[in-house]
Amino acid sequence: MQHFDLVIIGTGSGNGILDERFDDWNVAIVEKGIGPNGAYGGTCLNVGCIPTKMFVHTADIASAPDSGPKLGVGLELQDVRWREIRDRIFGRIDPIAAGGRRYRVEDNPNVTVYEGTGRFTGVKELAVTTTSGSETITADRFVVAAGGRPTIPDVPGLDAVDHHTSDTIMRLDELPRRMAIMGTGFIGAEFAHVFSSLGVEVTLIGRSGQVLRSEDIDISHRFTGIAADRWDLRLNRGETGVERSGGITRLHLDGPAGAEVVEAEVLLIATGRIPNSDLLGAANGGLTTTEDGKIKVDAMQHTSIEGVWALGDISSKHELKHVANHEERVVQHNLLHPGAPMEADHRFVPHAVFSGPQIASVGLTEQDAQAHGIRYVTATQEYADIAYGWAMEDTTGFAKLLADPATGRLLGAHIMGPQAPTLIQPLIQAMHFGLDARSMARGQYWIHPAMPELVENALLNLPLD
Numbered sequence: 001m002q003h004f005d006l007v008i009i010g011t012g013s014g015n016g017i018l019d020e021r022f023d024d025w026n027v028a029i030v031e032k033g034i035g036p037n038g039a040y041g042g043t044c045l046n047v048g049c050i051p052t053k054m055f056v057h058t059a060d061i062a063s064a065p066d067s068g069p070k071l072g073v074g075l076e077l078q079d080v081r082w083r084e085i086r087d088r089i090f091g092r093i094d095p096i097a098a099g100g101r102r103y104r105v106e107d108n109p110n111v112t113v114y115e116g117t118g119r120f121t122g123v124k125e126l127a128v129t130t131t132s133g134s135e136t137i138t139a140d141r142f143v144v145a146a147g148g149r150p151t152i153p154d155v156p157g158l159d160a161v162d163h164h165t166s167d168t169i170m171r172l173d174e175l176p177r178r179m180a181i182m183g184t185g186f187i188g189a190e191f192a193h194v195f196s197s198l199g200v201e202v203t204l205i206g207r208s209g210q211v212l213r214s215e216d217i218d219i220s221h222r223f224t225g226i227a228a229d230r231w232d233l234r235l236n237r238g239e240t241g242v243e244r245s246g247g248i249t250r251l252h253l254d255g256p257a258g259a260e261v262v263e264a265e266v267l268l269i270a271t272g273r274i275p276n277s278d279l280l281g282a283a284n285g286g287l288t289t290t291e292d293g294k295i296k297v298d299a300m301q302h303t304s305i306e307g308v309w310a311l312g313d314i315s316s317k318h319e320l321k322h323v324a325n326h327e328e329r330v331v332q333h334n335l336l337h338p339g340a341p342m343e344a345d346h347r348f349v350p351h352a353v354f355s356g357p358q359i360a361s362v363g364l365t366e367q368d369a370q371a372h373g374i375r376y377v378t379a380t381q382e383y384a385d386i387a388y389g390w391a392m393e394d395t396t397g398f399a400k401l402l403a404d405p406a407t408g409r410l411l412g413a414h415i416m417g418p419q420a421p422t423l424i425q426p427l428i429q430a431m432h433f434g435l436d437a438r439s440m441a442r443g444q445y446w447i448h449p450a451m452p453e454l455v456e457n458a459l460l461n462l463p464l465d
């Protein structure tokens with residue numbers, strides 16, 4: 001049985017822990033491989049943030065003709081060369097993943113890479129199953145960074161029908177004529193934008209009455225209206241069955257108007273993700289988990305077992321790469337400085353949805369503030385009422401802020417519209433560094449007539465003394 005100073009399970013953010021400060025540690029990395037090609041490097045690089053946003057950018061270009069007429073410009077989308085798009089994106093990503101693997105396997109003499117699935121068989125004892133058999137390894141310290149996977153809902157007939165998740169949909173050989181997407185969260189909203197912009201007829205199916213329902217109520221409400229104009233939107237629906245014949249999938253739904261059937265060549269399931277703690281045998285390793293299967297950690301990312309840390313999607317309620325990376329830096333510090341550990345900072349975690357339009361958000365939503373009895377004032381600013389919004393003829397985008405009436409500090413910021421994930425960054429900064437809204441608005445220049453004037457005006461609109 002091989003014993004190590006440190007075992008890291010998962011090569012998403014977990015892979016970033018090792019740098020030259022660990023050169024005299026005897027380390028094992030365990031990675032089962034992700035996505036259809038069993039790649040190294042985790043979700044974000046191979047099947048998540050990076051390829052999706054490369055598709056989103058292409059989709060944004062492909063949908064540009066839609067905004068031409070209102071500006072007096074006639075544009076036409078001539079063709080969509082799907083295989084060229086796909087192969088450009090993965091032609092860039094696949095070699096990066098392969099290079100990351102090669103670096104660890106060939107250039108790190110102190111690191112042993114086990115290419116197989118790890119499963120705890122006891123406290124700090126892991127059985128690793130590879131193609132050549134099973135081996136048990138132990139270590140003084142473990143980092144569990146094994147992420148999550150798409151959930152597949154229990155719909156009668158789904159087992160017997162070909163369907164896709166975010167792991168496979170980006171590698172289709174052909175664009176279908178029609179695509180049905182189950183789930184109106186991040187992944188549903190992003191892929192609906194990508195595929196419809198490339199000419200696919202999209203039906204988006206949700207259980208609740210709102211798209212992106214965990215966003216601020218006004219954002220979700222306005223986005224739902226836009227989604228209904230762009231896609232065949234079926235809300236308040238339950239799936240009662242699914243079957244496939246003649247190359248067509250038929251999804252049976254139950255909704256406000258009774259039973260109905262959606263037909264599509266391709267079905268994409270985007271109904272959330274579950275942590276891989278079950279596959280990892282977390283309980284055998286003595287690791288306490290929450291009701292939804294996340295590994296419990298304290299503020300220092302330490303689990304219930306001394307010397308075992310967890311980070312990223314397997315333990316965090318924020319399934320976001322920037323959070324996994326932050327937690328990775330915390331765990332790295334705590335491995336290197338056990339006498340002076342640091343805490344993770346989850347106070348103001350932002351996120352963005354790269355759909356059409358884009359959305360970005362940080363801090364409290366209005367419904368959060370109300371639910372927790374937090375006093376707030378709020379203000380909105382439409383893109384349509386700033387100079388750059390006139391240039392774009394934008395009619396749907398806006399920023400909404402919530403602030404503490406006593407201190408003037410921001411409690412939450414929500415933006416929907418062009419470049420929302422970029423525009424929100426100064427608001428994230430203000431929240432982190434405790435800058436009040438008035439000082440932020442009037443204590444600096446705002447370039448005229450640039451898009452951040454949206455943020456300046458939203459700040460000035462707040463009813464503060």
Ligand SMILES: Cc1cc2nc3c(=O)[nH]c(=O)nc-3n(C[C@H](O)[C@H](O)[C@H](O)COP(=O)(O)OP(=O)(O)OC[C@H]3O[C@@H](n4cnc5c(N)ncnc54)[C@H](O)[C@@H]3O)c2cc1C
Pocket residue numbers: 009010011012013014030031032033034040041042043044045047048049050052053116117118119145146147148166187276279280311312313314318319320321322323324
């Ligand atoms: C389609 C999609 C788009 C996304 N877009 C964004 C975005 O734009 N911005 C953003 O911030 N976040 C985005 N995310 C979320 C982001 O990808 C994740 O939050 C992040 O990648 C989590 O990193 P991680 O290190 O925790 O886990 P992962 O990157 O999932 O790494 C876990 C690794 O562990 C391996 N593993 C699992 N179990 C075992 C085992 N038992 N033995 C060995 N190895 C194992 C897996 O193969 C995997 O490689 C997106 C996610 C998806 C699915």
Ligand SMILES: NC(=O)c1ccc[n+]([C@@H]2O[C@H](COP(=O)([O-])OP(=O)(O)OC[C@H]3O[C@@H](n4cnc5c(N)ncnc54)[C@H](O)[C@@H]3O)[C@@H](O)[C@H]2O)c1
Pocket residue numbers: 153182183184185186187188190205206207208213239270271272273318319320351352353354
């Ligand atoms: N831009 C980003 O940062 C980004 C992009 C993609 C994914 N992600 C991360 O990945 C996570 C997973 O994304 P996701 O979109 O799968 O999950 P999600 O939780 O955002 O949305 C899933 C949706 O599916 C619904 N749902 C569940 N069962 C259903 C069913 N049977 N039929 C119809 N709808 C059903 C849920 O109610 C929910 O609204 C996100 O929460 C996010 O943290 C982030």
